[in-house]
Amino acid sequence: MKSLLKVTNLSKSFGAVPALRDISLEVMAGEVICIIGPSGCGKSTLLRCINHLTFPDGGFVELGDVYIGREPMAGGKVRMQSHSQIDKLRPRMGFVFQQFNLWPHLSVLENITRGPIKVQRRPRPEVEADAMVLLTRFGLADKATAFPAALSGGQKQRVAIARALALEPQLMLFDEPTSALDPEIVKEVLLFMRELAESGVTMVIVTHEIAFARHVADRVIFLDGGYVAEEGPAEELLTNPKNPRLREFLSQIDSPVMGCSA
Amino acid sequence: MTLDFSIIVDNWQLFAKGAVLTLVIAFISIGIGFLLSIPVALMALSHRWWLRWVSGAYVEWFRNVPFIVVVYIFFYGLPFAGVRLPEAVVGTLALAIYASTYFSEVIRGAVLAVPKGQMEAARAVGMSYFMGMREIVAPQTLRLLLPPSTNTSISMIKETSILSTITVAEITYQGLVVQGATFAPFEVFMTTAVLYWLITSIFARFMHGIERRAGIAQGGNQNRHSLADKYLQIGTKRVQE
Amino acid sequence: MDFDFWGMIGAFPSLSRAAFTNLTIAIVAMSLAMLGGTTLTILRSFGISIVNGAISTLISFVRGTPILVQIFLFYYGLPAIGLDLTPIQAGVLAIAVNSSVFITEIMRGGLSGMDTGPVEAAIALGVRPRAIWGRVILPQLYIRILPPLVNELTTVVKGTALLSVITVIEVLRTAQQIANTTFRPLEPLLAAAVILFALNLAISQAGKHLETRFAARRG
Numbered sequence: 015m016k017s018l019l020k021v022t023n024l025s026k027s028f029g030a031v032p033a034l035r036d037i038s039l040e041v042m043a044g045e046v047i048c049i050i051g052p053s054g055c056g057k058s059t060l061l062r063c064i065n066h067l068t069f070p071d072g073g074f075v076e077l078g079d080v081y082i083g084r085e086p087m088a089g090g091k092v093r094m095q096s097h098s099q100i101d102k103l104r105p106r107m108g109f110v111f112q113q114f115n116l117w118p119h120l121s122v123l124e125n126i127t128r129g130p131i132k133v134q135r136r137p138r139p140e141v142e143a144d145a146m147v148l149l150t151r152f153g154l155a156d157k158a159t160a161f162p163a164a165l166s167g168g169q170k171q172r173v174a175i176a177r178a179l180a181l182e183p184q185l186m187l188f189d190e191p192t193s194a195l196d197p198e199i200v201k202e203v204l205l206f207m208r209e210l211a212e213s214g215v216t217m218v219i220v221t222h223e224i225a226f227a228r229h230v231a232d233r234v235i236f237l238d239g240g241y242v243a244e245e246g247p248a249e250e251l252l253t254n255p256k257n258p259r260l261r262e263f264l265s266q267i268d269s270p271v272m273g274c275s276a
Numbered sequence: 277m278t279l280d281f282s283i284i285v286d287n288w289q290l291f292a293k294g295a296v297l298t299l300v301i302a303f304i305s306i307g308i309g310f311l312l313s314i315p316v317a318l319m320a321l322s323h324r325w326w327l328r329w330v331s332g333a334y335v336e337w338f339r340n341v342p343f344i345v346v347v348y349i350f351f352y353g354l355p356f357a358g359v360r361l362p363e364a365v366v367g368t369l370a371l372a373i374y375a376s377t378y379f380s381e382v383i384r385g386a387v388l389a390v391p392k393g394q395m396e397a398a399r400a401v402g403m404s405y406f407m408g409m410r411e412i413v414a415p416q417t418l419r420l421l422l423p424p425s426t427n428t429s430i431s432m433i434k435e436t437s438i439l440s441t442i443t444v445a446e447i448t449y450q451g452l453v454v455q456g457a458t459f460a461p462f463e464v465f466m467t468t469a470v471l472y473w474l475i476t477s478i479f480a481r482f483m484h485g486i487e488r489r490a491g492i493a494q495g496g497n498q499n500r501h502s503l504a505d506k507y508l509q510i511g512t513k514r515v516q517e
Numbered sequence: 518m519d520f521d522f523w524g525m526i527g528a529f530p531s532l533s534r535a536a537f538t539n540l541t542i543a544i545v546a547m548s549l550a551m552l553g554g555t556t557l558t559i560l561r562s563f564g565i566s567i568v569n570g571a572i573s574t575l576i577s578f579v580r581g582t583p584i585l586v587q588i589f590l591f592y593y594g595l596p597a598i599g600l601d602l603t604p605i606q607a608g609v610l611a612i613a614v615n616s617s618v619f620i621t622e623i624m625r626g627g628l629s630g631m632d633t634g635p636v637e638a639a640i641a642l643g644v645r646p647r648a649i650w651g652r653v654i655l656p657q658l659y660i661r662i663l664p665p666l667v668n669e670l671t672t673v674v675k676g677t678a679l680l681s682v683i684t685v686i687e688v689l690r691t692a693q694q695i696a697n698t699t700f701r702p703l704e705p706l707l708a709a710a711v712i713l714f715a716l717n718l719a720i721s722q723a724g725k726h727l728e729t730r731f732a733a734r735r736g
Binding site (some may be wrong): 279306340342343344347349352353356414431434435436437438439441448451452455460461462464465466468469470472473475477480491502503505506510511 | 632707
C-alpha cells in the first residue's frame, strides 16, 4: 500500500493551552482511519490542522508528495507557503463538517458546483453534469434544485459530502459527521459513509460512533490530551485496549444506541 | 397671534430648490459612504491587529465627534491643505465619510451574524478569504443589511441639515433665508421640518417595501400573548389573525 | 500657512472650561428626557387611542426631522407664538424633547424583550399599576436598557455642539470665538473635536464599566 497522508510532529496551542502535541500519523491510500477520544482532546483541531483550516504551530503535513503549509528546505530550513498556495492545496482534501455548513442561499446543485466552477475554473456544464452523477448516486437527484432548508439532516450531510467529493479530493476528512443528527438519522448517514469507504475512498473520520469505527475503520487512533495515546487495527484496539484511559473512555461511551451492525 | 402660511406659498421655489439639493447630497453621500464603509468593515474583521486598530480608530473618532464639528473641520481644513471645493461638495464629502463609519458598523454586524461555518465551508472547497466573502458571506448579509441601512440612511438624510451652517443651500439653509426675509419663524421652520418629515417618511416606506419583497419579516415576537402585554408590548400593533 | 500646533494646545484650557457647559446641558437635557421618555411610555400603556395617536405622531415627527430644525423651532419659533426662551433654555428643551422620543423607543424595545413572569405575577396578585411600574418594571428596565441609554447620552452630548448655532457659548462656539481673534479656525476646531471625542469616549467607557458591574450583581 502507498502512503497518502503523512503528518509529522504536528503541534498547535490556543494561547497557552496546548491542543495538539507532537502528533505523527500516516494514512495509506484507500485506508479508513477513525480518530476517537474524549471531547476536548484535540480531535477536531487535528483534522482542521491537516487541511489548514486552522494553521498548526509546528510540524509537517504531506499529502502524496506535496507538503501543505510548512515545507522543509535544504539545509534544515523550513519555508512557510503563501496563503494562496495553501488555498490551492486545501481542496485536495475534502472536509465534512459536523454542522454540515451548507450554503443556505444556494440550491443543492449550486452548493456542489460552486467550488469546482469558482476555484478550479472548470466549465459549468461539465461540472453540473458531474454533480448530477454524484447526486444520482447519493439518491438525491430530485433535490438538485431544492434549497438546504428543505432537506432533512441526513440529506444535508449527504449533500455536504457530495460538495466535498465534487472537487475530486485525494482524501476525505470527516469532523464528527453524525453528531448534529437525530439518532434515527445517524444510522442512515453511517451506512452511507460505509458504502463510500467500501468504494475505495481514503477517509479520516473523527467520530464518537465506536461500533461504526469497529466495523468500518482499518485503523483507530485514540487521542488523549493532545497526544496519540494509542493506535492500531480497529478490532484489536477496541476489543483489547491496552491504554487504561482508552479502556475508561470505551466503557463510558459504548452504549447500544450507537450500534451500526447492519 | 396669527400664523400666516401664505409666505410659504410665496417662497415655495426656494423650498423646492432646497429639497432637491438635500436629496441630491443625501443620495450621493449615502452612496459613497456605503462604498467607503466596505473596506472599513473588512479591516475591522481582519485578523491583523493593526488593520483592526486603524479601522477602529477611524470609526470611533467619527462616531464620537458631532457631525457639525466634522463639517467645520472639512470646511476649514480642506482650504488649509490647499484644496478648494464648492461648499456643497465639501459637505457631501464630509457626510460621506461620516456615513461610512456608521455603515461600516452595520456591515460588520451583518457579517458577524453569518455563522462562522459558512466561511469555513468556503475555505474548505479552496476559496480564498475574499472569494468566500464575495461568493458565500456577502450574499447572506444582504437581508441582514437592509433594515439597519435604512435607519442609518435616514439619520444621514437628517444630518444634511447641518450643511446649512457652511452655507450649502439645502432645505434648512433656505428656511433660514426665508425666515430672515419674512420674520415668520414658526411657519418657516414648521414647513422646513415637514419637508424633512415627508422625505424621511417616503424613504422609509419605500425601503420597507423592498424589505417586504426581500422577504424580511417585520415586527418582533407575535406569538406571545400574555397578561403582561398591557405593560410590555407598548406601541406595537398586534397582528390580526 | 503652517499648522500652529502650539496654538491648538493653547486653546485647550478655555475650551475645556466651555466643555462643562456642554456636559451640564447634556446632563440636564438627558434627565428631562428620561422623565419625558418614561412618562410617554407609561402614558402609552393606558391604551387611550387619542393619546397614543398623538404620541405616535410626535415620535414619527421627531424621528423624521433633523434635530437642528427642532432647535430652530424652539429658539425662533416658540417666541413667535408667545413663548420667550433664552438660547440655553430653548436648546435644552429641544434636545430634551428629541431625546425623550428616542428614549421612548429604547424603552419600548427593552419592554418587549422583558420576562413576562414577574409582571404576570404582580397582575395576578392584584398589585396596582403604579406599583407595577415603579417596583416591578422600571427598575429592571433601566438596568436592561443601560447600554442604549449610554449611547443616547453620547448622542445628546453631540447635540449640545449644535447649540453653538443659536449662540450658546459652549465648546464649538468658544472655538469659533478663538478663531475670530486668531484668524486660525482649524486649530481651535481640532482642539474642540478632541475634547468632545474624549468626553464621549469617557461616557461610553463609564457605561461599559457600569454594565459589567450590574451584570456581575445580577449574576
